[in-house]
Amino acid sequence: MKKYLKNRRLSVSLADLRLANPTILASGILGYSAETLKSIVEGGAGAVLTKSVGLKPRVGYANPTIAQTSCGLINAMGLPNPGIDEFVKEIREAKTGLNVPLIVSIYGFSAEEYATVARKAVDAGADAVELNVSCPHVRETGSEVGQNPKILAEVVGKVKAAVDKPVIVKLSPNVTSIVEIAEAAVKAGADAITAINTVKAMAIDTETTMPILSNKIGGLSGPAIKPIAVRCVYEIYEHVKVPIIGCGGIVNWRDAVEFLLAGASAVQIGTAVAQKGPNVFRAVTRGINVYLKRKGFESVNKIVGLSHRS
Numbered sequence: 001m002k003k004y005l006k007n008r009r010l011s012v013s014l015a016d017l018r019l020a021n022p023t024i025l026a027s028g029i030l031g032y033s034a035e036t037l038k039s040i041v042e043g044g045a046g047a048v049l050t051k052s053v054g055l056k057p058r059v060g061y062a063n064p065t066i067a068q069t070s071c072g073l074i075n076a077m078g079l080p081n082p083g084i085d086e087f088v089k090e091i092r093e094a095k096t097g098l099n100v101p102l103i104v105s106i107y108g109f110s111a112e113e114y115a116t117v118a119r120k121a122v123d124a125g126a127d128a129v130e131l132n133v134s135c136p137h138v139r140e141t142g143s144e145v146g147q148n149p150k151i152l153a154e155v156v157g158k159v160k161a162a163v164d165k166p167v168i169v170k171l172s173p174n175v176t177s178i179v180e181i182a183e184a185a186v187k188a189g190a191d192a193i194t195a196i197n198t199v200k201a202m203a204i205d206t207e208t209t210m211p212i213l214s215n216k217i218g219g220l221s222g223p224a225i226k227p228i229a230v231r232c233v234y235e236i237y238e239h240v241k242v243p244i245i246g247c248g249g250i251v252n253w254r255d256a257v258e259f260l261l262a263g264a265s266a267v268q269i270g271t272a273v274a275q276k277g278p279n280v281f282r283a284v285t286r287g288i289n290v291y292l293k294r295k296g297f298e299s300v301n302k303i304v305g306l307s308h309r310s
């Protein structure tokens, strides 16, 4: 293991999880295979997250599912996944020899479905589950759960009762008050909050005069959404006590540090991995280490929420 991965300055505790550094592969990037998750760990990630998996297989939307814009990617994949019963094989294989926590992202079309999928993922070896209550464009799941505090509380409560591993809840920015939603999740037992999923968006082809995505509307990711995500983390940090994982547009160490200062205990990297490859984790971690040393901070923890001091 590389020296900086054993560096105490960089290690963080997140709910019950211990990470050698605060960078995590965001859900939805690079699909499902155990092989690709291992390549992300070799790239220096402190933990890995799978794409969202549900009770039954889903093919997702027809192409085009991705639109490249001048300021980021818009996707509407439509939750394609093999279903949890098939996916448990990948979880078991990914766990073999994996020296970082494996978090499985899950979704359902009812609270019971979320709980069943969570239980199967944990039984197969997941170290934690992240509840996708924030996919911006699949009906009757995702943000339809995460925009309604009552339904969200029911989902979180059922999953908490079903598993004995940390339950992380990934929130949508497409709400009036993300603080109200975060509070509902924590009150129902969430061990950590991830902020944020993609921002509802669309792109239109001026030649065909039609929406580019087959689903018309999708979710924007990449640097354009970073200031929105930092604001969400900052607001949530002022109101809830559980750890927050920042997500949205992180490309380099400075972006990551901004999230930590806003109140995140760790960060997820997504779109930048698709564009720069797995070594982005190593580059971001090295940059955080140099920053902490230069500023005289003995650990990542010392800068979490530092921008809130008066």
Ligand code: RRO
Residues within 6 Å of the ligand: 028, 052, 075, 076, 077, 078, 079, 080, 132, 134, 135, 136, 197, 198, 218, 219, 220
């Ligand atoms: O699969 C998707 O289309 C998708 C998901 Br599950 C999500 O959570 N966020 C997103 O932008 N796309």
